Amino acid sequence: MQLTHRHPELVGKIVTVGTPMIGTLPNGRPVFNPDYTALRQDAYARGAVEELIRLQTRYVYSEPDTDELRRMASERMCRLPIETIRSFYDPDPGMDIAPLLESIAVPTLVTHGREDRLVTSDASAFIASRIVGAQLYLFNGRGHNPMFSATDEFCDVLRNFIRTGRAERTFRGPAAA
Incomplete structure (x- = not known):
């Protein structure tokens, strides 16, 4: 955009x-699910990177038939540097x-x-x-x-x-x- x-x-x-x-x-x-937002803010404040990833994939791949997609996405994200993962969850004015x-x-x-x-x-x-x-x-x-x-x-x-x-x-x- x-x-x-x-x-x-x-x-x-x-x-x-x-x-x-x-x-x-x-x-x-609200645009974002308020439950997700609260959980994300809490995990981010605690520096719980793996929890952020699990949370993200649970909300992104929420359909019953997406367990494998959730697993693959989590594995892929966990291989990223921690700074990259944390920056994904930083508020973005853009x-x-x-x-x-x-x-x-x-x-x-x-x-x-x-x-x-x-x-x-x-x-x-x-x-x-x-x-x-x-x-x-x-x-x-x-x-x-x-x-x-x-x-x-x-x-x-x-x-x-x-x-x-x-x-x-x-x-x-x-x-x-």
């Missing part, structure tokens, strides 16, 4: 996935994309898992409502990372958006049931 805001000539299209923002939505609902949304003037597909336990899907609805012509695609029954938990559906929607500019699924396989 920052790049497109500053240099729209460099960006042809945007696809977002479960994009968070800072603060609350206009309806007063996440305040709300003021930029109305300046975005490229075709945009905003995607989100409808059952995301980390970031409310209302955040993506807000983002899509503020970008002229943006389309919103919600993955039913999916959490924060539908590109991993609903890979076929995600790829089909992405391919269709890139080819046609429309956010729809052209292949109706098992994930669409």
Whole structure:
């Protein structure tokens, strides 16, 4: 969003996935799950890096069939330097994309898992409502990372958006049931 805001000539299209923002939505609902936020702040304050990783993966991969994804993500994250892991959880003022949304003037597909336990899907609805012509695609029954938990559906929607500019699924396989 920052790049497109500053240099729209460099960006042809945007696809977002479960994009968070800072603060609350206009309806007063928090963007991040308040339980997650409280647990994250506590673990961060105590320097409990492995706990942060377990917490993150539990909320990111929340669907029943994502145990293996959760395990792989935890292992991968644990191999990073501790400074890198801690910096991921530092508050990032650059996440305040709300003021930029109305300046975005490229075709945009905003995607989100409808059952995301980390970031409310209302955040993506807000983002899509503020970008002229943006389309919103919600993955039913999916959490924060539908590109991993609903890979076929995600790829089909992405391919269709890139080819046609429309956010729809052209292949109706098992994930669409």
